[in-house]
Amino acid sequence: MNNTILKTQDLRKEFQVRVGFLQKERKITAVDNVNLNILQSETIGLVGESGCGKTTLGRILAGLLSPTSGRFFYKEKEITEIGKKKNKQIRREIQMVFQDPFSSLNPRMTVSDILSRPLKVFKIGKNAKERTNMVLETLESVGMKSEHMSRYPHEFSGGQRQRIAVARSLIVNPDFIILDEPTSALDVSVQAQILNLLLDIKNNFQLTMLLITHDLSVARFQCDRIAVMYMGRIVEISDKEALFNSPAHPYTRILLTSIPRTDPAQRREKAVSTGEVPSLLNPPSGCYFAPRCPLKMDICERSAPELKRVNKHQTCACFAVENKR
């Protein structure tokens, strides 16, 4: 059960940015030496604020971007160069669901075209009839009906579109699905439906999922483990219960107190974070969180902490937490 399905090794992605018209190109590090192990059949959450590199990491793993340096392994095969033809099988096994269901479906294709496209790409199914049947079965497994097959995406609501997008990634029978904020473009009531759907699918199809989200309650509902990202670095990876009960990294603590509570008795004291998020163009030396950290020490400004095991359920990159042990 505890087999690693996907493993990254010092994965790094830099982008060139031109700040002003006459200025030199500068580079920003969107994903900074990420080491992440994803285990078979788990759902791992990747949380963090906007612009922290969650989506970039997801896109690297999906093969949409190639990393600047570092490697990653899928089922112990190195697939850093995912664009190569020999990795076609892996392309089938790793699928991605995108954030915005209004732009992830081609408006000029019917649902059955959209769903049978992947089958044709991977040459699954002997003939049109067999493929149609697979399309129908997959549609039903995401709670849609056969009469939807001949319709166009604009005839559906956001939630239905996201179901179609999920069906598109399921139809090729993948092992690993990357979900890039699958609910953030939807109404709250519809979010719950999609989340329940994802839970069902995961159990029925024995899938491993990477759920990218900025919504901690979504992560709490869905995930087994959660990785917290800050400015391109992973600062904490913990089991869900441990993360919510005793967050290790000071940034995680601040994130948790930002969840709104409906019950006034449950309101936590606001953890104080001072200052702004530093610019990725001009990152601080040492720990990126140091300028805002309530537990800052001298060493934090000089060197960057590495992910270290705190206890059985938690790993964390923080000198203050290391010292406390």
Add this chain to the structure above:
Amino acid sequence: MAFSLKRKYDDLEQEISGLPVGSYSQLVFKKFLKHKLACLGAVVLITLIIFTFFGPLFVETAYDDMDFSAIFAPPLSENHFLGTDEIGHDVFVRIMYGGRISLLVGIVSSVVSTIIGLIIGLISGFLGGIWDELLMRFVDVMLSIPLFPVLLILSLVFGSGVFSIIMVLTVFGWMRVTRLVRGMTLSLRESEYVMASKTMGQNQVMIILKHILPNVIPIVIVTTTLNLSYAILSESSLSYLGLGIQPPMPSWGNMLQGSMSYILGTSTGHNPWWLTFFPGFLIFITVLNVNFLGDGLRDALDPKFVSES
């Protein structure tokens, strides 16, 4: 399990029979038929093409036959249905012959330049990087060439004729389409359905054909119809400059051009309005109906468009 699968297959048969029948192209055709103006446009254009291409076969008068007994004969006069011009050319015959050339020049040059523009725009927008840079600078160069001096030189090099005018209109007509298509391709390339397609390892040619082209085509159709009217009209001004159709061979454009000097009446006291009216009217009818046709095609290709009837 076997039972449930069986049930699904049975359902499938029934459900498929209940779907709106027909392939994508059949559905587009059905939608097009519902668009009345577009059907009118198609019928009128086909009629015009038949009239101009096959009409001359049934008429004995040639376009350069002169009837000196009937100069500036008005329409509906004996032997000359639409009248004659200053040297006794039969206007009706010349309209048919002229239509051959005008329609040929208009349709061929606008279609070919649109296809060239479409292909270059798709390549430029989709590949990006150095290809985009090179192709777009080339477009800039083409757009900044002052047309008329070049045309005068070209007319010396290639001489006049239908072929050279089609070539000139094509060579100088594709850039707007390219810019338009490139812009759309740039934004479509970043859309999430193209991303999704990439994660599946779909190859680039198929991405262009399946995802980008269908979304670009409607706009391109509209541009083609605009280009067609532009081509028919430019043909006349180019012919005037000596590149293109030379008298006595008629085209709608040069017939219109030729009648300009009589528009206020002649020194002999004639007022040959028919020389201006008939070629002008036919150009107008053609351009109008091409636009109807283009609108109908665009709507028929758009799945979001549902006709009101």
